[in-house]
Amino acid sequence: MIKTLGCLLILAASTFGGFAYAENFKKRVRQLNELxxxxxxxxNEIEYTYTPLPEALRNVSQKCDAPMSLIFKKASEFLYNNEVESVYEAFKKCIDLCETNISKEDMNILMDLSKSLGESDVEGHKKMFSLAKNNLKKRISLAEEAVNKNVKMYRYLGFSLGAMIVIVLI
Structure with a gap:
C-alpha cells in the first residue's frame, strides 16, 4: 500500500515537473508578445503624442501586463527621480530587478532600443523602433518554434522519468 502510494507520488511529481518546465517556454512567448x-x-507615445519619456514609460506600464509593466514602471520611476544618468542605465537596473522568462538575447533588443531613446530626433526613433520590432518578431518566431518542438517533449519526458524511477524501485 505504502509502496504503491510512493510510486504514484513519484510519478505525479515528475509529471508535474515536466509540465512546469514546459510552461516556461509558453511564458517566454507570451512575455515576448507583451514586450x-x-x-x-x-x-506611439513618443512619435505621435510627443509625450516626455518618463511619462511615456509610465503610460506604457499601465497598459502592459506583468512582468513587462514592472520594467517600464521602474524605468519611469528611475527617470522621474533622477536616480540614473541615462535611459539605458534605468532599463539595465529594471531588468536586473524584475524576473522574467525572457532570455538575455531577447532583452538585448530592449537594451539596444534604450540606448537611443531620448538621444535622437523623431526620425532616429522611428528607425530604432522599426529595428527593434523586426528583431522582436524574429525572436518571437524562434520562441514559437521552440514551444512547438519542446513542450510535448518535456511533458512526456517528465512522465517517462517518473515511470523509469518507479520501475527501478519496483
Missing part, C-alpha cells in the same frame, strides 16, 4: 506590444505603445 512587442509595449514597444509599439512606446513608439
Amino acid at each position: 512587442e506590444r509595449a514597444v509599439n505603445q512606446l513608439q
Whole structure:
C-alpha cells in the first residue's frame, strides 16, 4: 500500500515537473508578445503624442501586463527621480530587478532600443523602433518554434522519468 502510494507520488511529481518546465517556454512567448506590444505603445507615445519619456514609460506600464509593466514602471520611476544618468542605465537596473522568462538575447533588443531613446530626433526613433520590432518578431518566431518542438517533449519526458524511477524501485 505504502509502496504503491510512493510510486504514484513519484510519478505525479515528475509529471508535474515536466509540465512546469514546459510552461516556461509558453511564458517566454507570451512575455515576448507583451514586450512587442509595449514597444509599439512606446513608439506611439513618443512619435505621435510627443509625450516626455518618463511619462511615456509610465503610460506604457499601465497598459502592459506583468512582468513587462514592472520594467517600464521602474524605468519611469528611475527617470522621474533622477536616480540614473541615462535611459539605458534605468532599463539595465529594471531588468536586473524584475524576473522574467525572457532570455538575455531577447532583452538585448530592449537594451539596444534604450540606448537611443531620448538621444535622437523623431526620425532616429522611428528607425530604432522599426529595428527593434523586426528583431522582436524574429525572436518571437524562434520562441514559437521552440514551444512547438519542446513542450510535448518535456511533458512526456517528465512522465517517462517518473515511470523509469518507479520501475527501478519496483
